[in-house]
Amino acid sequence: MDSATWELIGRNLWPMLVATITQTIPLAAISFVFGLVIALFVALARLSTIRPIAAAARVYISLIRGTPLLVQLFIVFYALPQIGLVIDPFPAAVFAFSLNVGGYAAEVIRAAILSIPKGQWEAAETIGMGYTTTLQRVILPQAARTAVPPLSNTLISLVKDTSLASTILVTELLRVAQLAAAPTFDFFALYGVAAVYYWVICLILSFAQNRLEARLERYVAR
Amino acid sequence: MSELAIESSTEPDLLTVRGVRKAFGELAVLRDISFAVPAGTVTVVIGPSGSGKTTVLRTLNALDRADAGVIGIGDVSVDFSQPVDRATLARFRAQSGMVFQAHNLFPHRTVLQNIIEGPVIVQKRPKAEAIDDARRLLEQVGLGQKADQFPYQLSGGQQQRVGIARALALKPKLMLFDEPTSALDPELVGDVLRVIRDLAADGWTMVIVTHEIRFAQQVADQVLFIEDGVVLESGPPAQVLGAPSEARTRQFLQRILDPI
Numbered sequence: 352m353d354s355a356t357w358e359l360i361g362r363n364l365w366p367m368l369v370a371t372i373t374q375t376i377p378l379a380a381i382s383f384v385f386g387l388v389i390a391l392f393v394a395l396a397r398l399s400t401i402r403p404i405a406a407a408a409r410v411y412i413s414l415i416r417g418t419p420l421l422v423q424l425f426i427v428f429y430a431l432p433q434i435g436l437v438i439d440p441f442p443a444a445v446f447a448f449s450l451n452v453g454g455y456a457a458e459v460i461r462a463a464i465l466s467i468p469k470g471q472w473e474a475a476e477t478i479g480m481g482y483t484t485t486l487q488r489v490i491l492p493q494a495a496r497t498a499v500p501p502l503s504n505t506l507i508s509l510v511k512d513t514s515l516a517s518t519i520l521v522t523e524l525l526r527v528a529q530l531a532a533a534p535t536f537d538f539f540a541l542y543g544v545a546a547v548y549y550w551v552i553c554l555i556l557s558f559a560q561n562r563l564e565a566r567l568e569r570y571v572a573r
Numbered sequence: 574m575s576e577l578a579i580e581s582s583t584e585p586d587l588l589t590v591r592g593v594r595k596a597f598g599e600l601a602v603l604r605d606i607s608f609a610v611p612a613g614t615v616t617v618v619i620g621p622s623g624s625g626k627t628t629v630l631r632t633l634n635a636l637d638r639a640d641a642g643v644i645g646i647g648d649v650s651v652d653f654s655q656p657v658d659r660a661t662l663a664r665f666r667a668q669s670g671m672v673f674q675a676h677n678l679f680p681h682r683t684v685l686q687n688i689i690e691g692p693v694i695v696q697k698r699p700k701a702e703a704i705d706d707a708r709r710l711l712e713q714v715g716l717g718q719k720a721d722q723f724p725y726q727l728s729g730g731q732q733q734r735v736g737i738a739r740a741l742a743l744k745p746k747l748m749l750f751d752e753p754t755s756a757l758d759p760e761l762v763g764d765v766l767r768v769i770r771d772l773a774a775d776g777w778t779m780v781i782v783t784h785e786i787r788f789a790q791q792v793a794d795q796v797l798f799i800e801d802g803v804v805l806e807s808g809p810p811a812q813v814l815g816a817p818s819e820a821r822t823r824q825f826l827q828r829i830l831d832p833i
Contacts, residue, residue, distance in 0.1 A: 474677035477634055478691035478743060479667055488694060492681050570681045570723045 356540050363531045363541060367524055371548050374441070374523035379510045382445050386452025386509075387502075393457035394464060395486075408457070415454025421515055423447045428519040444516040452509060459501045463494035496567040503560040507553050514549075524548055586645075587612040587778045588633070588747055593642030593653070595628055602628045604802035606642070610747075610780060610795070615773045617789040617810070618782045620799035621825055626782050629799060630751050633780065634671050635662055647746045669747040670740030674755050676732045678724040684711070684735050685720040691743045703742070710738040714768050730761030734768055741772075748772065750781040786829055790814055798822045 396408035415423070428443040438446065467490050475485040517526035528545040532538045588610040595603040602625045610616045620626040631637040632653075633644060639653035646668035651657055657665075678687050685707055692703040711717050714734040716727075724732055733753055740748060750769065754762040766788050773779060773792045783789060789796055789810055796813040798806040798821075806819045817823050 468677075470673060470675055470677035471679065473636055474671075474673065474679070476636060477666065477671040478739070479663060479695040480691075484694065488690070489679055493679075571725060 355535075356537055359531070359535060359537055360540050360544060363528070364544065366531070367527050367541075367544060367548060370522060370527040371524045371552070374516075374521060375510070375513050375548075376552065378441065378444055378448065378513045378516060378521065378523060379506070382448030382513075383452055383506050383509055385445065385449035386456055386505075389449060389453030390456030390460050393453055394460035397457060397461050398464065412454050412457055415451055420447070420451050420512055421518065423451055424515055424519055440516070440520040443519060444513070444521050448509060448512070448516075451512075452505060456502060456505050459498050459505065460494070463496075463498035464490060466497045467493050496564075496571070499560065499564055499567060503556065507556055510552050510556065511549055514545075584611040584613055586610060587647060588780070589643075589645045589650075590629075590633070591643045593629070593632055593639045593644065595625075595632055595637060595639050602802055603632065603639070606632075606799075606802070606804060608795075608797055608804055608807060610778060612778050613776045614794035615777075615779045615781065615792050616795045616797060617793040618780060618797045618799060619784070619786070619789065619825070620797075620805075624800045625802040626799045627751055630671075630749050630780060630782050633747070633749055634669050635666055636671070667743070668745060669749050670743055670745035672733070672736050672740050672748070672750045672753050674752040676724075676729075676736040676756075678732055678735055678739070680724050683721050683723055684716065684727070687724070687735060688739045688742045691739065696743065707738070707742055710741050711735075713741075713771075714738050715764070728761060729757045730764045733757065733761075733765045737765075737768055737772075746778065748777050748779040750779065750783070752782050752784065754783065754785060784829060786814060786826065798825065800825075 393408045393411055396404045397412070399405045399408075424444065424447045427438065427447040428440065431438065431443075471489055471493065472485060475489045480488070513523055514525040516523050517529065520526075522530075524545050525542075528541040532541040586609040590609070591607050593603055593606040594601070606625075606629055608616070618626045618629060628637055632639040632642075633646070635651075638657075641654040643650060643652045644665075645651070646665065649661070649665050649668055651661060651665050679690065682690065685704065688707040688710060689700065689703040692698045692706065693700050708717070708720060711720055714737055716731055716734055716738070719727060719731065719735075724735065727735065737753075753769065754765050757765065762785070766785065769779070769781065770788075770792050781789075781793075793810045795807060796810045797804050798813055798817070798819070800821055806813055806817060806822050812818075813822065814826065817826065
């Protein structure tokens with residue numbers, strides 16, 4: 352690489368870092384939190400004995416998993432305005448990503464809840480706990496152990512998927528790299544830097560995942 | 574023992590079960606169960622596998638909701654042929670404590686946390702008081718040193734004794750045991766049975782489903798032999814276990830006491 356390329360990289364390291372910290376990471380974090388809340392309710396709906404509720408949850412999951420994330424983004428940002436719903440790029444992205452995570456994580460949470468033996472529900476029932484208390488204090492803390500590895504996958508995918516938000520005008524990491532590379536056609540250098548940034552975030556998340564798993568394993572015999 | 578039985582027969586009944594029926598789908602598990610347990614006495618329920626004895630116990634705590642019949646514990650009586658509202662059901666449940674075959678301790682909580690969970694979270698008792706109680710109960714079941722261990726760090730017998738302490742902590746009127754020693758290694762059975770025997774001596778009213786016939790002879794005031802969803806024979810242990818009048822009871826006891 353010549354010095355001009357190095358200079359180009361040097362000039363863009365900081366703006367790309369700013370985009371990562373102010374756009375990419377908040378976009379992933381906020382969407383993940385909202386997504387988990389949606390997922391929990393969808394999972395519980397899917398487990399409901401009331402059929403229409405369970406069916407609605409199934410349709411939701413099917414729609415989310417059966418359509419491309421990019422299409423979901425476009426529907427929220429480009430199609431909704433047609434029916435009078437105009438949303439800014441960043442909230443539109445949060446909205447689409449949250450719904451998407453909600454669909455995928457719902458199945459993870461559902462499976463994790465089902466992995467808890469029936470005896471745990473019964474023990475909680477005999478000491479007088481209701482459904483919500485049992486979930487909060489008995490089932491979900493244990494289900495978390497099962498759910499953390501697959502949910503970490505979801506989060507790591509989400510971090511990388513936020514790059515799709517560049518297509519709806521969110522100036523996140525990839526968008527900044529694109530804009531910087533456009534005048535010089537030096538895509539290799541700037542997309543390379545973007546890739547490294549994504550990778551570093553995911554390394555940190557993997558590390559956090561290991562820590563969390565170790566913490567949740569502390570009450571389990573090995 | 575027979576003295577105790579006579580003495581206790583003057584006690585009012587703490588538990589009365591009348592005409593309880595329960596079906597799972599097409600399968601009628603309990604066809605017509607009636608019995609009474611005087612306060613301060615121990616009733617042991619025996620019967621072949623699939624006879625419905627565990628279901629009987631579970632209906633007493635409404636873990637399995639009876640389809641029909643009336644169950645009264647203390648001053649709470651529920652007619653299960655009618656819809657039961659939540660508050661009544663909760664009050665009914667609170668009358669009894671349940672000890673499971675597989676202990677069902679909460680694995681993510683320590684021994685002490687397992688025991689105070691019900692008193693603090695459900696009964697809203699002050700935490701310090703619940704902890705004092707829990708420590709006393711742990712001493713009582715011989716596990717004073719294990720308060721801060723997790724369930725996986727205990728033996729099966731110790732886990733089961735924590736399960737007993739957890740049920741006792743809610744101060745129920747009636748204790749229910751569902752085959753409390755069936756999942757245990759033989760050398761651990763004694764510890765658990767001793768704890769239950771001590772509870773009997775303390776005057777606890779208990780219903781115990783078990784295959785431990787010798788234990789039943791020692792602690793029971795009343796034995797119920799259940800088969801095909803009905804109480805086929807009942808009476809003091811000397812009668813039901815010693816000189817059963819029903820051929821099916823004799824057969825069952827023979828198979829249990831002399832398996833091969």
